[in-house]
Amino acid sequence: MADDIAGRGDPIKTLQLMWGRIEAPKRGPKSKLAVADLVRAAVRLADEEGIDAVSTRRVAEAVGISPMSFYTHIPDKAVLLDLMLDAVARPADGSEEAQAFRPEDWRANVAFVAREYRAFYLRHPWVLQVATHRPVLGPNTMRAYDYFLAAFDGLNLSEVEMDLSVTMVANYVHGAVRDVARARMVKELTGMSDDEWWHAIAPFLETVDFSPYPVASRIGPVVGELYGLGDPDRAFEFGLECLLDGLAVMVERKGGRR
Amino acid sequence: MADDIAGRGDPIKTLQLMWGRIEAPKRGPKSKLAVADLVRAAVRLADEEGIDAVSTRRVAEAVGISPMSFYTHIPDKAVLLDLMLDAVARPADGSEEAQAFRPEDWRANVAFVAREYRAFYLRHPWVLQVATHRPVLGPNTMRAYDYFLAAFDGLNLSEVEMDLSVTMVANYVHGAVRDVARARMVKELTGMSDDEWWHAIAPFLETVDFSPYPVASRIGPVVGELYGLGDPDRAFEFGLECLLDGLAVMVERKGGRR
DNA sequence: CATAACTATGTACGGTGTAAAGTGTTATTT
Protein backbone atom coordinates (compact mmCIF):
# COMPACT_ATOMS: atom_id res chain seq x y z
CA MET A 1 0.00 0.00 0.00
CA ALA A 2 1.37 3.36 -1.02
CA ASP A 3 5.01 3.95 -1.48
CA ASP A 4 7.09 4.69 1.49
CA ILE A 5 9.67 7.35 1.58
CA ALA A 6 11.81 6.93 4.63
CA GLY A 7 14.97 4.94 4.33
CA ARG A 8 17.68 6.91 6.03
CA GLY A 9 20.26 4.69 4.44
CA ASP A 10 22.54 7.62 4.05
CA PRO A 11 22.60 9.16 0.59
CA ILE A 12 26.33 8.66 0.16
CA LYS A 13 25.95 4.92 0.45
CA THR A 14 23.22 4.98 -2.16
CA LEU A 15 25.40 6.95 -4.55
CA GLN A 16 28.36 4.67 -3.96
CA LEU A 17 26.25 1.65 -4.77
CA MET A 18 24.77 3.32 -7.83
CA TRP A 19 28.17 4.28 -9.26
CA GLY A 20 29.81 1.01 -8.31
CA ARG A 21 32.14 2.75 -5.92
CA ILE A 22 32.16 0.21 -3.14
CA GLU A 23 35.74 -1.00 -3.02
CA ALA A 24 36.00 -4.77 -2.71
CA PRO A 25 36.56 -5.67 0.93
CA LYS A 26 39.98 -7.09 1.72
CA ARG A 27 39.08 -9.69 4.31
CA GLY A 28 36.23 -12.03 4.81
CA PRO A 29 34.69 -14.50 2.41
CA LYS A 30 34.07 -13.28 -1.12
CA SER A 31 30.46 -12.88 -2.00
CA LYS A 32 29.23 -14.77 -4.99
CA LEU A 33 26.60 -12.08 -5.53
CA ALA A 34 26.93 -8.55 -6.79
CA VAL A 35 24.52 -5.80 -5.84
CA ALA A 36 23.55 -5.71 -9.48
CA ASP A 37 22.26 -9.28 -9.18
CA LEU A 38 19.87 -8.27 -6.43
CA VAL A 39 18.75 -5.21 -8.32
CA ARG A 40 18.23 -7.18 -11.49
CA ALA A 41 16.14 -9.74 -9.65
CA ALA A 42 14.09 -6.97 -8.05
CA VAL A 43 13.46 -5.32 -11.40
CA ARG A 44 12.38 -8.60 -12.89
CA LEU A 45 9.97 -9.11 -10.04
CA ALA A 46 8.56 -5.63 -10.48
CA ASP A 47 8.21 -6.00 -14.23
CA GLU A 48 6.51 -9.36 -13.97
CA GLU A 49 4.41 -9.12 -10.84
CA GLY A 50 4.24 -5.47 -9.98
CA ILE A 51 5.99 -3.39 -7.39
CA ASP A 52 4.09 -5.03 -4.54
CA ALA A 53 5.84 -8.29 -5.31
CA VAL A 54 9.18 -6.68 -4.54
CA SER A 55 9.96 -7.48 -0.94
CA THR A 56 13.37 -7.91 0.59
CA ARG A 57 12.47 -11.52 1.27
CA ARG A 58 11.43 -12.33 -2.25
CA VAL A 59 14.45 -10.63 -3.76
CA ALA A 60 16.69 -12.61 -1.47
CA GLU A 61 14.89 -15.79 -2.40
CA ALA A 62 15.19 -14.97 -6.10
CA VAL A 63 18.97 -14.79 -5.90
CA GLY A 64 19.23 -17.76 -3.60
CA ILE A 65 20.17 -16.30 -0.25
CA SER A 66 18.35 -16.20 3.05
CA PRO A 67 16.03 -13.28 3.75
CA MET A 68 18.38 -11.34 5.99
CA SER A 69 21.39 -11.72 3.73
CA PHE A 70 19.76 -9.11 1.59
CA TYR A 71 20.96 -6.56 4.09
CA THR A 72 24.55 -7.60 3.64
CA HIS A 73 24.45 -6.05 0.19
CA ILE A 74 21.88 -3.31 0.41
CA PRO A 75 21.22 -1.33 3.57
CA ASP A 76 17.57 -0.67 3.06
CA LYS A 77 14.57 -1.35 0.92
CA ALA A 78 14.41 2.35 0.07
CA VAL A 79 17.93 2.14 -1.31
CA LEU A 80 16.94 -0.89 -3.35
CA LEU A 81 14.18 1.15 -4.94
CA ASP A 82 16.61 3.91 -5.87
CA LEU A 83 18.94 1.36 -7.38
CA MET A 84 16.09 -0.17 -9.34
CA LEU A 85 15.14 3.22 -10.73
CA ASP A 86 18.60 3.93 -12.00
CA ALA A 87 19.09 0.41 -13.31
CA VAL A 88 15.98 0.67 -15.39
CA ALA A 89 16.85 4.10 -16.77
CA ARG A 90 19.49 2.47 -18.90
CA PRO A 91 18.60 2.64 -22.59
CA ALA A 92 17.06 -0.61 -23.76
CA ASP A 93 19.69 -2.91 -25.17
CA GLY A 94 20.98 -2.05 -28.60
CA SER A 95 18.20 0.38 -29.05
CA GLU A 96 16.72 3.54 -30.30
CA GLU A 97 18.76 6.00 -28.31
CA ALA A 98 21.49 5.76 -30.90
CA GLN A 99 19.19 7.84 -33.05
CA ALA A 100 20.68 11.23 -33.67
CA PHE A 101 18.63 14.38 -33.51
CA ARG A 102 17.79 16.25 -36.65
CA PRO A 103 19.32 19.65 -36.00
CA GLU A 104 16.84 21.56 -38.08
CA ASP A 105 13.66 20.09 -36.62
CA TRP A 106 13.49 20.63 -32.89
CA ARG A 107 9.79 19.74 -32.76
CA ALA A 108 10.55 16.27 -34.02
CA ASN A 109 13.38 15.92 -31.54
CA VAL A 110 11.31 16.95 -28.54
CA ALA A 111 8.40 14.81 -29.65
CA PHE A 112 10.80 11.92 -30.01
CA VAL A 113 12.21 12.11 -26.52
CA ALA A 114 8.73 12.64 -25.09
CA ARG A 115 7.47 9.50 -26.78
CA GLU A 116 10.57 7.61 -25.72
CA TYR A 117 10.01 8.66 -22.15
CA ARG A 118 6.42 7.55 -22.34
CA ALA A 119 7.44 4.21 -23.79
CA PHE A 120 9.88 3.81 -20.93
CA TYR A 121 7.12 4.23 -18.38
CA LEU A 122 4.96 1.76 -20.23
CA ARG A 123 7.80 -0.76 -20.18
CA HIS A 124 8.20 -0.35 -16.42
CA PRO A 125 4.91 0.97 -15.10
CA TRP A 126 5.89 0.31 -11.50
CA VAL A 127 8.29 3.24 -11.75
CA LEU A 128 5.24 5.48 -11.47
CA GLN A 129 4.49 3.99 -8.08
CA VAL A 130 7.88 4.43 -6.53
CA ALA A 131 8.35 7.57 -4.50
CA THR A 132 12.03 8.35 -4.24
CA HIS A 133 13.49 10.26 -1.35
CA ARG A 134 15.51 12.57 -3.52
CA PRO A 135 16.35 12.85 -7.19
CA VAL A 136 18.14 9.72 -8.34
CA LEU A 137 21.62 10.84 -9.35
CA GLY A 138 22.79 7.59 -10.89
CA PRO A 139 24.72 7.18 -14.14
CA ASN A 140 21.79 5.95 -16.18
CA THR A 141 19.43 8.59 -14.91
CA MET A 142 22.03 11.24 -15.68
CA ARG A 143 22.39 9.89 -19.18
CA ALA A 144 18.65 10.03 -19.73
CA TYR A 145 18.53 13.60 -18.45
CA ASP A 146 21.39 14.55 -20.71
CA TYR A 147 19.66 13.04 -23.71
CA PHE A 148 16.43 14.80 -22.86
CA LEU A 149 18.25 18.11 -22.52
CA ALA A 150 20.03 17.64 -25.82
CA ALA A 151 16.69 17.83 -27.62
CA PHE A 152 16.53 21.47 -26.56
CA ASP A 153 20.10 22.30 -27.46
CA GLY A 154 20.93 24.86 -30.11
CA LEU A 155 17.69 26.80 -29.77
CA ASN A 156 19.25 29.85 -28.12
CA LEU A 157 17.53 29.01 -24.88
CA SER A 158 19.22 29.93 -21.64
CA GLU A 159 20.40 27.15 -19.37
CA VAL A 160 17.48 27.76 -17.06
CA GLU A 161 15.01 27.78 -19.92
CA MET A 162 16.36 24.47 -21.14
CA ASP A 163 16.03 22.91 -17.74
CA LEU A 164 12.54 24.27 -17.27
CA SER A 165 11.51 23.00 -20.67
CA VAL A 166 12.76 19.51 -19.93
CA THR A 167 11.02 19.58 -16.59
CA MET A 168 7.79 20.66 -18.17
CA VAL A 169 7.78 18.00 -20.86
CA ALA A 170 8.84 15.33 -18.38
CA ASN A 171 6.10 16.38 -16.01
CA TYR A 172 3.51 16.24 -18.73
CA VAL A 173 4.61 12.81 -19.87
CA HIS A 174 4.60 11.56 -16.33
CA GLY A 175 1.08 12.76 -15.71
CA ALA A 176 -0.20 11.56 -19.06
CA VAL A 177 1.19 8.07 -18.83
CA ARG A 178 -0.28 7.45 -15.45
CA ASP A 179 -3.78 6.62 -16.62
CA VAL A 180 -2.68 4.20 -19.29
CA ALA A 181 -0.34 2.43 -16.95
CA ARG A 182 -3.08 2.15 -14.40
CA ALA A 183 -5.55 0.85 -16.93
CA ARG A 184 -3.14 -1.84 -18.04
CA MET A 185 -2.36 -2.96 -14.54
CA VAL A 186 -5.98 -3.05 -13.53
CA LYS A 187 -6.93 -5.11 -16.52
CA GLU A 188 -4.15 -7.56 -15.82
CA LEU A 189 -4.78 -7.83 -12.12
CA THR A 190 -8.55 -7.90 -12.11
CA GLY A 191 -9.31 -9.48 -15.44
CA MET A 192 -12.04 -6.89 -15.91
CA SER A 193 -11.86 -4.72 -18.97
CA ASP A 194 -12.83 -1.09 -18.94
CA ASP A 195 -15.89 -1.92 -20.99
CA GLU A 196 -17.04 -4.59 -18.57
CA TRP A 197 -16.52 -2.21 -15.71
CA TRP A 198 -18.43 0.51 -17.45
CA HIS A 199 -21.35 -1.77 -18.15
CA ALA A 200 -21.32 -3.01 -14.58
CA ILE A 201 -21.80 0.46 -13.15
CA ALA A 202 -24.04 1.88 -15.88
CA PRO A 203 -27.30 0.85 -14.17
CA PHE A 204 -26.25 2.67 -11.05
CA LEU A 205 -25.16 5.78 -12.89
CA GLU A 206 -28.60 6.03 -14.46
CA THR A 207 -30.06 6.58 -11.02
CA VAL A 208 -27.77 9.52 -10.33
CA ASP A 209 -28.89 13.10 -10.79
CA PHE A 210 -26.19 14.82 -12.80
CA SER A 211 -27.85 18.21 -12.97
CA PRO A 212 -25.42 19.72 -10.48
CA TYR A 213 -22.70 19.07 -13.04
CA PRO A 214 -24.01 20.82 -16.13
CA VAL A 215 -20.84 21.06 -18.18
CA ALA A 216 -19.72 17.56 -17.36
CA SER A 217 -23.08 16.12 -18.27
CA ARG A 218 -22.92 17.88 -21.62
CA ILE A 219 -19.36 16.77 -22.36
CA GLY A 220 -19.17 13.41 -20.65
CA PRO A 221 -21.70 11.48 -22.74
CA VAL A 222 -20.26 12.68 -26.05
CA VAL A 223 -16.74 11.81 -25.05
CA GLY A 224 -17.88 8.55 -23.53
CA GLU A 225 -19.74 7.43 -26.63
CA LEU A 226 -16.86 8.22 -28.91
CA TYR A 227 -14.01 6.89 -26.83
CA GLY A 228 -15.30 4.92 -23.92
CA LEU A 229 -13.01 5.70 -21.06
CA GLY A 230 -10.86 7.79 -23.34
CA ASP A 231 -8.20 7.00 -25.86
CA PRO A 232 -4.97 7.60 -23.96
CA ASP A 233 -2.78 7.53 -27.06
CA ARG A 234 -4.80 10.24 -28.67
CA ALA A 235 -4.92 12.23 -25.45
CA PHE A 236 -1.15 12.03 -25.19
CA GLU A 237 -0.56 13.19 -28.74
CA PHE A 238 -3.06 15.98 -28.37
CA GLY A 239 -1.36 17.29 -25.25
CA LEU A 240 2.07 16.88 -26.75
CA GLU A 241 1.10 18.84 -29.84
CA CYS A 242 -0.26 21.57 -27.65
CA LEU A 243 2.89 21.64 -25.57
CA LEU A 244 5.01 21.91 -28.68
CA ASP A 245 2.89 24.81 -29.88
CA GLY A 246 3.57 26.49 -26.57
CA LEU A 247 7.27 25.82 -26.74
CA ALA A 248 7.32 27.17 -30.28
CA VAL A 249 6.20 30.55 -28.98
CA MET A 250 9.24 30.71 -26.74
CA VAL A 251 11.63 29.26 -29.28
CA GLU A 252 10.61 31.73 -31.94
CA ARG A 253 10.85 34.61 -29.50
CA LYS A 254 14.39 33.55 -28.73
CA GLY A 255 15.18 33.43 -32.39
CA GLY A 256 16.24 29.80 -32.53
CA ARG A 257 15.87 27.49 -35.44
CA ARG A 258 12.35 26.80 -36.46
CA MET B 1 5.31 0.15 0.05
CA ALA B 2 3.87 1.12 -3.25
CA ASP B 3 0.19 1.45 -3.76
CA ASP B 4 -1.80 -1.61 -4.39
CA ILE B 5 -4.55 -1.79 -6.88
CA ALA B 6 -6.59 -4.87 -6.33
CA GLY B 7 -9.63 -4.70 -4.12
CA ARG B 8 -12.43 -6.46 -5.89
CA GLY B 9 -14.90 -4.86 -3.54
CA ASP B 10 -17.37 -4.64 -6.36
CA PRO B 11 -17.63 -1.23 -7.97
CA ILE B 12 -21.34 -0.91 -7.31
CA LYS B 13 -20.80 -1.10 -3.57
CA THR B 14 -18.15 1.59 -3.84
CA LEU B 15 -20.48 3.86 -5.77
CA GLN B 16 -23.31 3.25 -3.34
CA LEU B 17 -21.10 4.21 -0.43
CA MET B 18 -19.80 7.26 -2.25
CA TRP B 19 -23.25 8.57 -3.11
CA GLY B 20 -24.71 7.67 0.28
CA ARG B 21 -27.05 5.16 -1.30
CA ILE B 22 -26.86 2.47 1.34
CA GLU B 23 -30.37 2.29 2.73
CA ALA B 24 -30.40 2.12 6.52
CA PRO B 25 -30.82 -1.49 7.59
CA LYS B 26 -34.16 -2.28 9.22
CA ARG B 27 -33.08 -4.76 11.83
CA GLY B 28 -30.09 -5.16 14.01
CA PRO B 29 -28.44 -2.69 16.33
CA LYS B 30 -27.99 0.81 14.98
CA SER B 31 -24.41 1.75 14.37
CA LYS B 32 -23.18 4.83 16.15
CA LEU B 33 -20.73 5.35 13.31
CA ALA B 34 -21.27 6.49 9.76
CA VAL B 35 -18.99 5.50 6.91
CA ALA B 36 -18.13 9.17 6.69
CA ASP B 37 -16.65 9.01 10.18
CA LEU B 38 -14.25 6.29 9.13
CA VAL B 39 -13.34 8.12 5.96
CA ARG B 40 -12.80 11.36 7.83
CA ALA B 41 -10.52 9.63 10.31
CA ALA B 42 -8.59 8.00 7.49
CA VAL B 43 -8.14 11.33 5.71
CA ARG B 44 -6.92 12.93 8.90
CA LEU B 45 -4.40 10.16 9.34
CA ALA B 46 -3.19 10.53 5.77
CA ASP B 47 -2.94 14.31 6.04
CA GLU B 48 -1.04 14.17 9.31
CA GLU B 49 1.12 11.09 9.03
CA GLY B 50 1.12 10.15 5.38
CA ILE B 51 -0.67 7.45 3.49
CA ASP B 52 1.40 4.70 5.08
CA ALA B 53 -0.20 5.51 8.41
CA VAL B 54 -3.61 4.62 7.01
CA SER B 55 -4.25 1.03 7.94
CA THR B 56 -7.59 -0.56 8.60
CA ARG B 57 -6.44 -1.15 12.15
CA ARG B 58 -5.48 2.44 12.82
CA VAL B 59 -8.61 3.83 11.23
CA ALA B 60 -10.68 1.54 13.42
CA GLU B 61 -8.74 2.61 16.47
CA ALA B 62 -9.17 6.28 15.58
CA VAL B 63 -12.95 6.00 15.61
CA GLY B 64 -12.99 3.77 18.65
CA ILE B 65 -13.92 0.36 17.30
CA SER B 66 -12.03 -2.88 17.20
CA PRO B 67 -9.86 -3.64 14.17
CA MET B 68 -12.25 -6.02 12.50
CA SER B 69 -15.27 -3.80 12.96
CA PHE B 70 -13.85 -1.69 10.20
CA TYR B 71 -15.13 -4.29 7.77
CA THR B 72 -18.65 -3.92 9.02
CA HIS B 73 -18.76 -0.52 7.35
CA ILE B 74 -16.33 -0.75 4.46
CA PRO B 75 -15.69 -3.94 2.53
CA ASP B 76 -12.10 -3.34 1.65
CA LYS B 77 -9.12 -1.10 2.11
CA ALA B 78 -9.19 -0.36 -1.61
CA VAL B 79 -12.73 0.93 -1.24
CA LEU B 80 -11.63 3.08 1.68
CA LEU B 81 -9.02 4.69 -0.55
CA ASP B 82 -11.62 5.48 -3.20
CA LEU B 83 -13.86 6.99 -0.58
CA MET B 84 -10.99 9.06 0.76
CA LEU B 85 -10.24 10.39 -2.70
CA ASP B 86 -13.77 11.55 -3.28
CA ALA B 87 -14.12 12.94 0.23
CA VAL B 88 -11.08 15.09 -0.25
CA ALA B 89 -12.17 16.35 -3.65
CA ARG B 90 -14.81 18.45 -1.97
CA PRO B 91 -14.03 22.16 -2.28
CA ALA B 92 -12.38 23.45 0.89
CA ASP B 93 -14.97 24.83 3.27
CA GLY B 94 -16.45 28.18 2.39
CA SER B 95 -13.79 28.65 -0.17
CA GLU B 96 -12.48 29.86 -3.43
CA GLU B 97 -14.58 27.76 -5.74
CA ALA B 98 -17.38 30.27 -5.41
CA GLN B 99 -15.24 32.45 -7.65
CA ALA B 100 -16.88 32.95 -10.99
CA PHE B 101 -14.95 32.77 -14.22
CA ARG B 102 -14.32 35.90 -16.20
CA PRO B 103 -15.97 35.12 -19.51
CA GLU B 104 -13.65 37.23 -21.57
CA ASP B 105 -10.36 35.92 -20.18
CA TRP B 106 -10.06 32.19 -20.66
CA ARG B 107 -6.34 32.20 -19.93
CA ALA B 108 -7.00 33.51 -16.46
CA ASN B 109 -9.72 30.93 -15.93
CA VAL B 110 -7.59 28.00 -16.99
CA ALA B 111 -4.63 29.25 -14.99
CA PHE B 112 -6.92 29.59 -12.01
CA VAL B 113 -8.21 26.04 -12.07
CA ALA B 114 -4.72 24.72 -12.72
CA ARG B 115 -3.39 26.54 -9.66
CA GLU B 116 -6.36 25.40 -7.63
CA TYR B 117 -5.72 21.85 -8.62
CA ARG B 118 -2.10 22.17 -7.68
CA ALA B 119 -3.03 23.65 -4.31
CA PHE B 120 -5.33 20.72 -3.76
CA TYR B 121 -2.51 18.25 -4.25
CA LEU B 122 -0.31 20.23 -1.91
CA ARG B 123 -3.03 20.12 0.74
CA HIS B 124 -3.32 16.36 0.40
CA PRO B 125 -0.05 15.11 -1.05
CA TRP B 126 -0.89 11.50 -0.27
CA VAL B 127 -3.43 11.60 -3.11
CA LEU B 128 -0.47 11.37 -5.47
CA GLN B 129 0.46 8.03 -3.96
CA VAL B 130 -2.92 6.39 -4.20
CA ALA B 131 -3.47 4.28 -7.28
CA THR B 132 -7.18 3.91 -7.85
CA HIS B 133 -8.64 0.93 -9.64
CA ARG B 134 -10.82 2.99 -11.88
CA PRO B 135 -11.80 6.63 -12.20
CA VAL B 136 -13.47 7.78 -9.01
CA LEU B 137 -17.03 8.65 -9.96
CA GLY B 138 -18.09 10.25 -6.71
CA PRO B 139 -20.08 13.44 -6.29
CA ASN B 140 -17.16 15.59 -5.26
CA THR B 141 -14.89 14.32 -7.96
CA MET B 142 -17.64 14.95 -10.52
CA ARG B 143 -18.04 18.46 -9.25
CA ALA B 144 -14.32 19.11 -9.56
CA TYR B 145 -14.30 17.75 -13.11
CA ASP B 146 -17.28 19.91 -13.99
CA TYR B 147 -15.57 22.98 -12.62
CA PHE B 148 -12.40 22.20 -14.50
CA LEU B 149 -14.33 21.73 -17.72
CA ALA B 150 -16.21 24.97 -17.25
CA ALA B 151 -12.94 26.87 -17.62
CA PHE B 152 -12.90 25.74 -21.25
CA ASP B 153 -16.53 26.49 -21.93
CA GLY B 154 -17.55 29.05 -24.53
CA LEU B 155 -14.39 28.77 -26.60
CA ASN B 156 -16.02 26.98 -29.54
CA LEU B 157 -14.14 23.83 -28.70
CA SER B 158 -15.74 20.52 -29.48
CA GLU B 159 -16.72 18.28 -26.61
CA VAL B 160 -13.76 16.06 -27.30
CA GLU B 161 -11.38 18.99 -27.46
CA MET B 162 -12.67 20.26 -24.14
CA ASP B 163 -12.13 16.90 -22.51
CA LEU B 164 -8.67 16.53 -24.03
CA SER B 165 -7.74 20.00 -22.86
CA VAL B 166 -8.83 19.29 -19.32
CA THR B 167 -6.95 16.02 -19.39
CA MET B 168 -3.83 17.69 -20.62
CA VAL B 169 -3.82 20.44 -18.03
CA ALA B 170 -4.67 17.98 -15.27
CA ASN B 171 -1.89 15.68 -16.38
CA TYR B 172 0.60 18.51 -16.41
CA VAL B 173 -0.41 19.67 -12.95
CA HIS B 174 -0.22 16.16 -11.65
CA GLY B 175 3.28 15.66 -12.95
CA ALA B 176 4.47 19.07 -11.88
CA VAL B 177 3.23 18.87 -8.34
CA ARG B 178 4.88 15.56 -7.72
CA ASP B 179 8.33 16.88 -6.99
CA VAL B 180 7.19 19.57 -4.61
CA ALA B 181 4.99 17.18 -2.73
CA ARG B 182 7.81 14.73 -2.45
CA ALA B 183 10.23 17.39 -1.29
CA ARG B 184 7.84 18.46 1.45
CA MET B 185 7.21 14.96 2.66
CA VAL B 186 10.88 14.09 2.67
CA LYS B 187 11.75 17.19 4.63
CA GLU B 188 9.07 16.44 7.18
CA LEU B 189 9.87 12.78 7.52
CA THR B 190 13.63 12.95 7.49
CA GLY B 191 14.29 16.39 8.96
CA MET B 192 16.87 16.93 6.22
CA SER B 193 16.43 19.92 3.96
CA ASP B 194 17.30 19.83 0.29
CA ASP B 195 20.27 22.07 0.98
CA GLU B 196 21.61 19.78 3.67
CA TRP B 197 21.16 16.82 1.39
CA TRP B 198 22.92 18.59 -1.44
CA HIS B 199 25.86 19.50 0.74
CA ALA B 200 26.03 15.97 2.05
CA ILE B 201 26.46 14.48 -1.39
CA ALA B 202 28.54 17.27 -2.94
CA PRO B 203 31.90 15.73 -1.96
CA PHE B 204 30.95 12.52 -3.67
CA LEU B 205 29.67 14.22 -6.79
CA GLU B 206 33.04 15.93 -7.18
CA THR B 207 34.64 12.56 -7.68
CA VAL B 208 32.30 11.67 -10.54
CA ASP B 209 33.30 12.06 -14.15
CA PHE B 210 30.48 13.89 -15.85
CA SER B 211 32.04 14.05 -19.29
CA PRO B 212 29.67 11.39 -20.68
CA TYR B 213 26.87 13.86 -20.01
CA PRO B 214 28.00 16.94 -21.90
CA VAL B 215 24.75 18.85 -22.09
CA ALA B 216 23.78 18.07 -18.53
CA SER B 217 27.14 19.16 -17.22
CA ARG B 218 26.80 22.45 -19.07
CA ILE B 219 23.24 23.07 -17.85
CA GLY B 220 23.25 21.46 -14.43
CA PRO B 221 25.75 23.69 -12.66
CA VAL B 222 24.14 26.90 -13.88
CA VAL B 223 20.70 25.77 -12.87
CA GLY B 224 22.01 24.39 -9.61
CA GLU B 225 23.77 27.58 -8.61
CA LEU B 226 20.78 29.74 -9.36
CA TYR B 227 18.08 27.56 -7.88
CA GLY B 228 19.58 24.74 -5.91
CA LEU B 229 17.37 21.80 -6.53
CA GLY B 230 15.06 23.95 -8.60
CA ASP B 231 12.32 26.37 -7.74
CA PRO B 232 9.18 24.30 -8.20
CA ASP B 233 6.86 27.28 -8.09
CA ARG B 234 8.71 28.92 -10.92
CA ALA B 235 8.91 25.66 -12.84
CA PHE B 236 5.17 25.23 -12.50
CA GLU B 237 4.39 28.73 -13.71
CA PHE B 238 6.80 28.40 -16.60
CA GLY B 239 5.18 25.20 -17.77
CA LEU B 240 1.70 26.56 -17.25
CA GLU B 241 2.47 29.63 -19.32
CA CYS B 242 3.82 27.44 -22.07
CA LEU B 243 0.75 25.24 -21.95
CA LEU B 244 -1.49 28.26 -22.21
CA ASP B 245 0.47 29.47 -25.21
CA GLY B 246 -0.14 26.10 -26.81
CA LEU B 247 -3.83 26.15 -25.98
CA ALA B 248 -4.08 29.64 -27.41
CA VAL B 249 -3.04 28.32 -30.80
CA MET B 250 -6.00 25.95 -30.80
CA VAL B 251 -8.42 28.44 -29.29
CA GLU B 252 -7.60 31.09 -31.86
CA ARG B 253 -7.88 28.59 -34.69
CA LYS B 254 -11.35 27.70 -33.46
CA GLY B 255 -12.25 31.37 -33.38
CA GLY B 256 -13.15 31.54 -29.72
CA ARG B 257 -12.73 34.51 -27.48
CA ARG B 258 -9.20 35.66 -27.01
C1' DC C 1 -41.28 -15.30 21.25
C1' DA C 2 -38.50 -17.22 17.64
C1' DT C 3 -35.88 -15.77 14.06
C1' DA C 4 -33.49 -13.17 10.63
C1' DA C 5 -30.63 -9.29 10.08
C1' DC C 6 -27.47 -6.72 11.75
C1' DT C 7 -23.10 -4.61 14.59
C1' DA C 8 -19.22 -5.72 16.72
C1' DT C 9 -15.55 -8.69 18.46
C1' DG C 10 -11.64 -12.29 19.03
C1' DT C 11 -8.64 -15.39 17.01
C1' DA C 12 -5.70 -16.74 13.44
C1' DC C 13 -2.80 -16.86 9.13
C1' DG C 14 0.51 -15.48 6.02
C1' DG C 15 2.76 -11.63 4.66
C1' DT C 16 5.93 -7.36 5.52
C1' DG C 17 10.68 -4.60 7.04
C1' DT C 18 14.39 -5.10 9.86
C1' DA C 19 16.87 -5.29 14.71
C1' DA C 20 19.97 -8.31 17.16
C1' DA C 21 22.85 -11.99 17.83
C1' DG C 22 25.32 -15.86 16.25
C1' DT C 23 28.22 -18.87 12.76
C1' DG C 24 31.70 -19.68 9.80
C1' DT C 25 35.26 -17.90 6.31
C1' DT C 26 39.11 -15.17 4.99
C1' DA C 27 43.15 -11.92 4.98
C1' DT C 28 45.96 -9.52 7.86
C1' DT C 29 48.70 -8.90 12.09
C1' DT C 30 51.34 -10.72 15.77
Add this chain to the structure above:
DNA sequence: AAATAACACTTTACACCGTACATAGTTATG
Protein backbone atom coordinates in the same frame (compact mmCIF):
# COMPACT_ATOMS: atom_id res chain seq x y z
C1' DA D 1 51.69 -20.66 13.23
C1' DA D 2 48.28 -18.47 16.05
C1' DA D 3 45.33 -14.71 16.95
C1' DT D 4 42.33 -11.43 15.30
C1' DA D 5 39.61 -8.33 12.70
C1' DA D 6 36.55 -7.95 8.83
C1' DC D 7 33.30 -9.83 6.42
C1' DA D 8 29.11 -12.98 4.23
C1' DC D 9 25.58 -15.19 5.77
C1' DT D 10 21.96 -17.27 8.84
C1' DT D 11 18.52 -17.75 12.66
C1' DT D 12 15.42 -15.92 15.61
C1' DA D 13 12.36 -12.44 16.90
C1' DC D 14 9.26 -8.40 16.92
C1' DA D 15 5.81 -5.31 15.56
C1' DC D 16 3.06 -4.33 11.99
C1' DC D 17 -0.12 -5.24 8.00
C1' DG D 18 -4.91 -6.97 5.40
C1' DT D 19 -8.44 -9.91 6.14
C1' DA D 20 -10.80 -14.88 6.48
C1' DC D 21 -13.52 -17.05 9.77
C1' DA D 22 -16.20 -18.00 13.73
C1' DT D 23 -18.67 -16.11 17.45
C1' DA D 24 -21.42 -13.09 20.55
C1' DG D 25 -24.70 -9.67 21.39
C1' DT D 26 -28.61 -6.50 19.70
C1' DT D 27 -32.79 -5.31 17.35
C1' DA D 28 -36.99 -5.33 14.28
C1' DT D 29 -40.03 -8.38 12.19
C1' DG D 30 -42.99 -12.65 11.56
